[in-house]
Amino acid sequence: MALNILVVDDSSVMRKMIIRTIKMCGLEIADIFEAENGKDGLEQLDQNWIDLLFIDVNMPVMDGLQMLEAVRSKPDTRDLPVLIVSTESNEKRIKIINERQAGFVHKPFTPETLRAKIIETTGMVVGENIEP
Numbered sequence: 001m002a003l004n005i006l007v008v009d010d011s012s013v014m015r016k017m018i019i020r021t022i023k024m025c026g027l028e029i030a031d032i033f034e035a036e037n038g039k040d041g042l043e044q045l046d047q048n049w050i051d052l053l054f055i056d057v058n059m060p061v062m063d064g065l066q067m068l069e070a071v072r073s074k075p076d077t078r079d080l081p082v083l084i085v086s087t088e089s090n091e092k093r094i095k096i097i098n099e100r101q102a103g104f105v106h107k108p109f110t111p112e113t114l115r116a117k118i119i120e121t122t123g124m125v126v127g128e129n130i131e132p
Contacts, residue, residue: 005051006041008040008044010058022118025114038066041067042071045077055085057084065097068084069100082103083103
């Protein structure tokens with residue numbers, strides 16, 4: 001099953017790095033959509049079928065935790081697999097993320113780490129090839 005992924009991060013450079021790393025994971029990817037804040041991310045969710053959501057924590061307009069709360073409050077996205085990405089690994093924040101059934105990935109990360117988190121979060125069954 002090829003994944004449709006939405007990457008939500010206020011930094012266009014970080015979005016590109018996340019997307020590049022996703023593509024290096026050797027997983028089947030259909031489309032990758034982008035948004036620069038939680039509000040835009042919610043609009044993308046309304047317009048596109050998304051299988052996996054990457055959300056940065058610190059963003060203007062609507063931060064990652066606010067977006068996660070909004071995603072979990074809607075019946076059609078309540079069970080959507082979500083990975084929160086952040087340079088901060090604050091224990092309190094990670095506890096909140098886990099309580100909202102989302103995974104956490106500490107930036108920076110390797111393709112191998114990201115691949116493992118994607119598989120864990122989505123329940124994908126995949127082969128072993130990771131692209132160089």
